[in-house]
Amino acid sequence: xxxxxxxxxxxxxxxxxxxxxxxxxxxxxxxxxxxxxxxxxxxxxxxxxxxxxxxxxxxxxxxxxxxxxxxxxxxxxxxxxxxxxxxxxxxxxxxxxxxxxxxxxxxxxxxxxxxxxxxxxxxxxxxxxxxxxxxxxxxxxxxxxxxxxxxxxxxxxxxxxxxxxxxxxxxxxxxxxxxxxxxxxxxxxxxxxxxxxxxxxxxxxxxxxxxxxxxxxxxxxxxxxxxxxxxxxxxxxxxxxxxxxxxxxxxxxxxxxxxxxxxxxxxxxxxxxxxxxxxxxxxxxxxxxxxxxxxxxxxxxxxxxxxxxxxxxxxxxxxxxxxxxxxxxxxxxxxxxxxxxxxxxxxxxxxxxxxxxxxxxxxxxxxxxxxxxxxxxxxxxxxxxxxxxxxxxxxxxxxxxxxxxxxxxxxxxxxxxxxxxxxxxxxxxxxxxxxxxxxxxxxxxxxxxxxxxxxxxxxxxxxxxxxxxxxxxxxxxxxxxxxxxxxxxxxxxxxxxxxxxxxxxxxxxxxxxxxxxxxxxxxxxxxxxxxxxxxxxxxxxxxxxxxxxxxxxxxxxxxxxxxxxxxxxxxxxxxxxxxxxxxxxxxxxxxxxxxxxxxxxxxxxxxxxxxxxxxxxxxxxxxxxxxxxxxxxxxxxxxxxxxxxxxxxxxxxxxxxxxxxxxxxxxxxxxxxxxxxxxxxxxxxxxxxxxxxxxxxxxxxxxxxxxxxxxxxxxxxxxxxxxxxxxxxxxxxxxxxxxxxxxxxxxxxxxxxxxxxxxxxxxxxxxxxxxxxxxxxxxxxxxxxxxxxxxxxxxxxxxxxxxxxxxxxxxxxxxxxxxxxxxxxxxxxxxxxxxxxxxxxxxxxxxxxxxxxxxxxxxxxxxxxxxxxxxxxxxxxxxxxxxxxxxxxxxxxxxx
Numbered sequence: 001x002x003x004x005x006x007x008x009x010x011x012x013x014x015x016x017x018x019x020x021x022x023x024x025x026x027x028x029x030x031x032x033x034x035x036x037x038x039x040x041x042x043x044x045x046x047x048x049x050x051x052x053x054x055x056x057x058x059x060x061x062x063x064x065x066x067x068x069x070x071x072x073x074x075x076x077x078x079x080x081x082x083x084x085x086x087x088x089x090x091x092x093x094x095x096x097x098x099x100x101x102x103x104x105x106x107x108x109x110x111x112x113x114x115x116x117x118x119x120x121x122x123x124x125x126x127x128x129x130x131x132x133x134x135x136x137x138x139x140x141x142x143x144x145x146x147x148x149x150x151x152x153x154x155x156x157x158x159x160x161x162x163x164x165x166x167x168x169x170x171x172x173x174x175x176x177x178x179x180x181x182x183x184x185x186x187x188x189x190x191x192x193x194x195x196x197x198x199x200x201x202x203x204x205x206x207x208x209x210x211x212x213x214x215x216x217x218x219x220x221x222x223x224x225x226x227x228x229x230x231x232x233x234x235x236x237x238x239x240x241x242x243x244x245x246x247x248x249x250x251x252x253x254x255x256x257x258x259x260x261x262x263x264x265x266x267x268x269x270x271x272x273x274x275x276x277x278x279x280x281x282x283x284x285x286x287x288x289x290x291x292x293x294x295x296x297x298x299x300x301x302x303x304x305x306x307x308x309x310x311x312x313x314x315x316x317x318x319x320x321x322x323x324x325x326x327x328x329x330x331x332x333x334x335x336x337x338x339x340x341x342x343x344x345x346x347x348x349x350x351x352x353x354x355x356x357x358x359x360x361x362x363x364x365x366x367x368x369x370x371x372x373x374x375x376x377x378x379x380x381x382x383x384x385x386x387x388x389x390x391x392x393x394x395x396x397x398x399x400x401x402x403x404x405x406x407x408x409x410x411x412x413x414x415x416x417x418x419x420x421x422x423x424x425x426x427x428x429x430x431x432x433x434x435x436x437x438x439x440x441x442x443x444x445x446x447x448x449x450x451x452x453x454x455x456x457x458x459x460x461x462x463x464x465x466x467x468x469x470x471x472x473x474x475x476x477x478x479x480x481x482x483x484x485x486x487x488x489x490x491x492x493x494x495x496x497x498x499x500x501x502x503x504x505x506x507x508x509x510x511x512x513x514x515x516x517x518x519x520x521x522x523x524x525x526x527x528x529x530x531x532x533x534x535x536x537x538x539x540x541x542x543x544x545x546x547x548x549x550x551x552x553x554x555x556x557x558x559x560x561x562x563x564x565x566x567x568x569x570x571x572x573x574x575x576x577x578x579x580x581x582x583x584x585x586x587x588x589x590x591x592x593x594x595x596x597x598x599x600x601x602x603x604x605x606x607x608x609x610x611x612x613x614x615x616x617x618x619x620x621x622x623x624x625x626x627x628x629x630x631x632x633x634x635x636x637x638x639x640x641x642x643x644x645x646x647x648x649x650x651x652x653x654x655x656x657x658x659x660x661x662x663x664x665x666x667x668x669x670x671x672x673x674x675x676x677x678x679x680x681x682x683x684x685x686x687x688x689x690x691x692x693x694x695x696x697x698x699x700x701x702x703x704x705x706x707x708x709x710x711x712x713x714x715x716x717x718x719x720x721x722x723x724x725x726x727x728x729x730x731x732x733x734x735x736x737x738x739x740x741x742x743x744x745x746x747x748x749x750x751x752x753x754x755x756x757x758x759x760x761x762x763x764x765x766x767x768x769x770x771x772x773x774x775x776x777x778x779x780x781x782x783x784x785x786x787x788x789x790x791x792x793x794x795x796x797x798x799x800x801x802x803x804x805x806x807x808x809x810x811x812x813x814x815x816x817x818x819x820x821x822x823x824x825x826x827x828x829x830x831x832x833x834x835x836x837x838x839x840x841x842x843x844x845x846x847x848x849x850x851x852x853x854x855x856x857x858x859x860x861x862x863x864x865x866x867x868x869x870x871x872x873x874x875x876x877x878x879x880x881x882x883x884x885x886x887x888x889x890x891x892x893x894x895x896x
Contacts, residue, residue, distance in 0.1 A: 014290035087138035115299030137546035187465035193230035205443035209410035216407030240403030256422035259352035262486030270472035306350035386426035482536030
């Protein structure tokens with residue numbers, strides 16, 4: 001018997017079918033052991049000795065492998081063909097040797113780049129030994145990441161409360177995101193103007209062109225920097241007569257892109273399919289491990305963690321055959337295209353990511369894949385096929401149209417696809433690029449053709465800040481800088497989000513304030529270790545280890561000697577020093593100059609103190625220097641337009657036209673709300689003064705001041721968009737929408753604890769996302785209420801009648817039908833019918849239920865409460881500390 005160990009059960013199932021009954025294929029479920037998450041797991045003073053442990057789940061897999069190996073004559077370690085796969089095989093052999101399970105068993109390593117029958121059988125015929133250099137590179141990376149994490153993170157926790165942890169590569173990626181945000185915040189837009197004109201050719205066709213020369217001089221982007229200059233140029237252009245001065249035609253060739261690597265696949269899947277990097281890798285793993293196609297399990301793509309762009313000769317031949325069959329021989333280049341990897345040390349010379357069989361077209365496998373798997377497979381198939389297709393040919397055309405005075409020239413450019421070549425199958429998307437191909441057809445003109453100027457457009461523009469990173473552009477930038485490796489990109493991006501250091505908004509990374517604080521701290525006190533060049537150089541050293549050009553312990557020793565020294569230097573670092581450094585670095589972010597001349601650091605409460613960063617038990621915040629006399633604080637978040645004022649105190653919107661009371665926008669513990677009046681305008685009524693010589697009656701009490709009316713901002717209504725008019729309309733809710741044509745009862749709209757709603761005769765229905773409670777009309781309200789009626793609606797099925805002025809209603813609940821009156825609910829008996837229940841029967845059930853008293857709440861379930869309008873809850877008052885009980889005799893004895 002021969003035993004084969006792979007990582008995943010899906011892979012094991014596929015390979016088992018290829019090898020037959022003489023083989024027993026098991027899964028290790030990834031790594032079977034790891035470094036314990038505690039100090040001392042890596043010991044630099046002992047030659048970087050490492051302790052390893054297995055978790056209970058891995059122990060179960062190990063026991064299975066040990067049992068299978070007993071009595072076997074060969075063990076094949078068939079984990080993935082990369083550094084991590086080599087490490088898993090090494091761990092399996094190490095554990096089995098420690099348990100003395102390999103006596104008399106020959107151990108071999110096999111690798112295959114694709115899970116197909118031919119590839120697997122060929123690998124089994126050509127086994128090798130475990131590649132120790134790859135294992136050493138894994139040990140070095142694992143030890144580095146552990147040492148950085150378990151050495152640097154405690155420094156963060158002590159000096160910067162509220163921060164999570166720091167990682168060797170993640171911290172550098174975070175720095176990229178934070179630096180881009182700082183560039184955006186400090187960006188000063190520059191004004192510039194452009195002039196374009198439409199010209200009518202002698203043949204009656206329109207041609208659009210932009211002004212490029214004025215006064216015989218070529219215009220720079222900012223030469224027309226004001227409206228006055230632009231209008232002057234416009235008037236000169238309007239007075240000229242025009243003719244074609246030159247026509248340039250140039251034939252160009254565009255070659256196809258190479259097949260996918262891990263990073264380019266992640267980038268294109270992000271641009272074209274909107275997949276996160278982690279999602280792309282998850283889907284690619286499924287396609288690689290195997291899919292059941294017509295009763296046969298087969299891997300659809302090659303291994304998906306690679307830097308290589310080269311393809312096997314048989315794959316190239318297969319691609320050329322499909323191209324000739326599907327598109328014709330004209331699309332097949334004379335010689336096969338051979339791509340070379342630009343990366344200094346590509347992932348162990350792996351192939352590019354490609355279909356295992358290009359003749360297996362996307363439409364052939366569509367019924368065996370889910371939607372996302374098919375989309376990714378199609379993307380890989382098209383990119384691979386296009387990489388072996390003929391170049392595209394384009395005619396680029398430029399037309400200069402000159403005026404007869406003022407040295408004016410307009411220019412029009414365009415390109416025409418003469419032969420589409422690979423573009424017939426695939427076009428690569430771009431990130432944040434203004435260099436778009438002007439693939440437009442220009443009308444046919446010749447030199448000296450008179451051109452009749454028509455409309456002219458003079459437009460103002462402002463330069464834009466650099467865009468925030470998307471997943472695709474961040475991966476691309478990291479790859480350019482040499483930070484991380486293909487197998488790490490997805491996990492890096494995931495970890496940054498899990499730690500709440502960054503967030504994705506409209507598919508762009510925005511650093512959270514916590515992330516900016518961590519980055520500023522590391523830049524201030526560990527600057528070398530978040531430098532791009534340093535991190536890239538360390539990656540190259542690790543690649544040298546995998547290539548056998550350097551010793552892994554020497555690499556670790558060089559790093560650890562300097563790094564541990566840098567950590568030691570921070571032991572005596574005072575929190576005040578940390579705050580001063582962060583306050584200086586992040587001041588422009590947390591206290592931006594709004595151009596009003598007002599000092600953004602001036603305390604809005606006392607007007608004497610200076611705002612600065614403070615550290616508390618739960619992290620950083622902004623406080624006043626006059627503490628404890630002034631106790632003003634606010635969160636770090638700067639927020640959007642209009643929010644800052646709310647955080648620093650109520651934002652006055654104006655006075656209510658009817659009552660004359662002030663209307664303010666405020667923020668409470670449950671979100672933003674508007675308020676009518678305040679404690680100074682709503683005064684309490686004093687207790688009545690007794691007549692002279694008489695005592696005041698005991699019942700005579702002062703009347704408390706009425707609470708100001710408050711209405712919460714519902715979801716979708718942003719604080720920055722709240723005006724006095726909107727606030728007054730909110731405070732006037734609920735409002736009458738109209739009268740129901742059938743019942744004659746009113747239909748109202750309001751905002752309750754569950755958001756905006758419409759209500760009629762006790763039937764409530766929440767508004768949809770696109771509905772506006774302030775303007776909703778009768779037709780829409782009737783439509784919504786018709787959806788609320790009947791089973792499952794939020795209102796009663798019907799009103800049975802009234803008793804003592806209170807309605808008696810019939811409802812459908814989650815536990816069956818019930819009747820209700822004045823807050824008392826009674827479930828209908830099982831043999832009752834909602835069609836036949838009467839008012840008298842309902843009253844009898846309600847009376848019986850009321851006699852039993854209120855139902856005891858079920859443990860773990862909150863009692864249901866009827867919907868009602870609710871103002872924002874005030875902050876809960878702090879409870880007095882509970883008195884400590886005197887210790888019992890037993891406890892005293894125990895302490896003694």
